[in-house]
Amino acid sequence: MYKVISSWVDEHRQYILDFNKSLVSIPSENRYPVGDEKQVQEFIYCFLSKLNCEMDMFLPTEVPGLTEHEAFLGNREYENRPNVVARKRGVGGGKSLIFSGHVDTVPKGEDPWSFDPFSGTVKDGKQYGLGLFDMKGGMAAAMMALQLLEEMKISLQGDVLIETVVDEEYGGSNATLACLLKGYEADLAIVPEPTNLAICPVNQGGSMFRITFRGRPGRSFSGEKLNNPVFAAARFLDVFHQYENYHRSKRSESHWFANDPGLPAYVQGVKAGPVNLPLSDRVPSHCTIDVWIQCYPETTEEELRTDFEDFCREKVVQDEILRDMPPVIEKLIRFLPGTGIPVNHPSLEVLSKVAHIAHPGGLPIQGAPFACDSFMFNLYSQTPAVIWGPKGGNAHAPDEYIDVEEFFLLVKLYALTMMEWCGIAS
Numbered sequence: 001m002y003k004v005i006s007s008w009v010d011e012h013r014q015y016i017l018d019f020n021k022s023l024v025s026i027p028s029e030n031r032y033p034v035g036d037e038k039q040v041q042e043f044i045y046c047f048l049s050k051l052n053c054e055m056d057m058f059l060p061t062e063v064p065g066l067t068e069h070e071a072f073l074g075n076r077e078y079e080n081r082p083n084v085v086a087r088k089r090g091v092g093g094g095k096s097l098i099f100s101g102h103v104d105t106v107p108k109g110e111d112p113w114s115f116d117p118f119s120g121t122v123k124d125g126k127q128y129g130l131g132l133f134d135m136k137g138g139m140a141a142a143m144m145a146l147q148l149l150e151e152m153k154i155s156l157q158g159d160v161l162i163e164t165v166v167d168e169e170y171g172g173s174n175a176t177l178a179c180l181l182k183g184y185e186a187d188l189a190i191v192p193e194p195t196n197l198a199i200c201p202v203n204q205g206g207s208m209f210r211i212t213f214r215g216r217p218g219r220s221f222s223g224e225k226l227n228n229p230v231f232a233a234a235r236f237l238d239v240f241h242q243y244e245n246y247h248r249s250k251r252s253e254s255h256w257f258a259n260d261p262g263l264p265a266y267v268q269g270v271k272a273g274p275v276n277l278p279l280s281d282r283v284p285s286h287c288t289i290d291v292w293i294q295c296y297p298e299t300t301e302e303e304l305r306t307d308f309e310d311f312c313r314e315k316v317v318q319d320e321i322l323r324d325m326p327p328v329i330e331k332l333i334r335f336l337p338g339t340g341i342p343v344n345h346p347s348l349e350v351l352s353k354v355a356h357i358a359h360p361g362g363l364p365i366q367g368a369p370f371a372c373d374s375f376m377f378n379l380y381s382q383t384p385a386v387i388w389g390p391k392g393g394n395a396h397a398p399d400e401y402i403d404v405e406e407f408f409l410l411v412k413l414y415a416l417t418m419m420e421w422c423g424i425a426s
């Protein structure tokens, strides 16, 4: 059976890359708190309809109970941002499987790209595109796998669902919750976020904070004593750099993270003065630093925050400038918990078997070094979720890409997984 899968993919290499290109060429940038995923969702709806799937398209906010749910995150807008769910119904008697992923991308940003980010250019074994690695590519692989089964007339026992959701970036995840509340559950979910083909039964979590320093603004025409918050921020950057090193050295209790290179903590933005004006005319009133700090699944939101605050407090009291303009730490978006499936979950045996069939020696099984919306499945539904997606690089950066050969392998892996997990009907 693997031969059938493998030759379909080998004969459709150009077709697959063109499909990726179609997804990438329809921009779906998340411009928090709004986004414009509608066009790409309509394209996906149309594509999956042709594969004889039962289709559903709905705004997350149309789902009863969403905004009242404890995991709902406010201050986001959902006009023109529909979810799409396709169900390929099996003949019965098998286990069901959901491929769930987001179609919003981060904004293109101001940094220049070597290729048009919406072109899907293929060069030297890589295909480039905004959101292709994170994570239109992973969802494209699942859709290609479903088309493969349809064309090769391989029918399954269990249902396969493909759900493409909106607004995941910036801690969104409401749209994933909306699918669950609408009743789209299964015996297993695969979230094809980019894992470089590693099968990830658990993932890290994270929190985003804004640290604000306030001074006294203006110019001292009348001898006013000014206080420049930029100097406090500068001192704090050094404190954060020390925190980064301390944080990276933490180890997880979970053996899935045994080879983890360490927890990331990033400064993601520093702002002071009139950032939207061409010139500045005064000592600024305040300066802000935005940071993102990850944690292992065993760490609670409270523990992450307390650890960070304690580290900072100790440094702040030793510094004259920081004592004068102390940091005020506030949480920016929801805490994204690190979650996972039980260590002995039966899906791991199946995925590992599939990996060995398609890739001699198998694939790594390890914790994912990033946070995503998989916690919605693992904490708020009956559907356990693993993360497993394409190989590539430059997520949230210029020249985001997927590795083309490994992408073809991923399509094969997903098709095999559908067959092995859901069962072949005839």
Ligand SMILES: [Zn+2]
Residues within 6 Å of the ligand: 102, 134, 135, 168, 193, 372
């Ligand atoms: Zn993502």
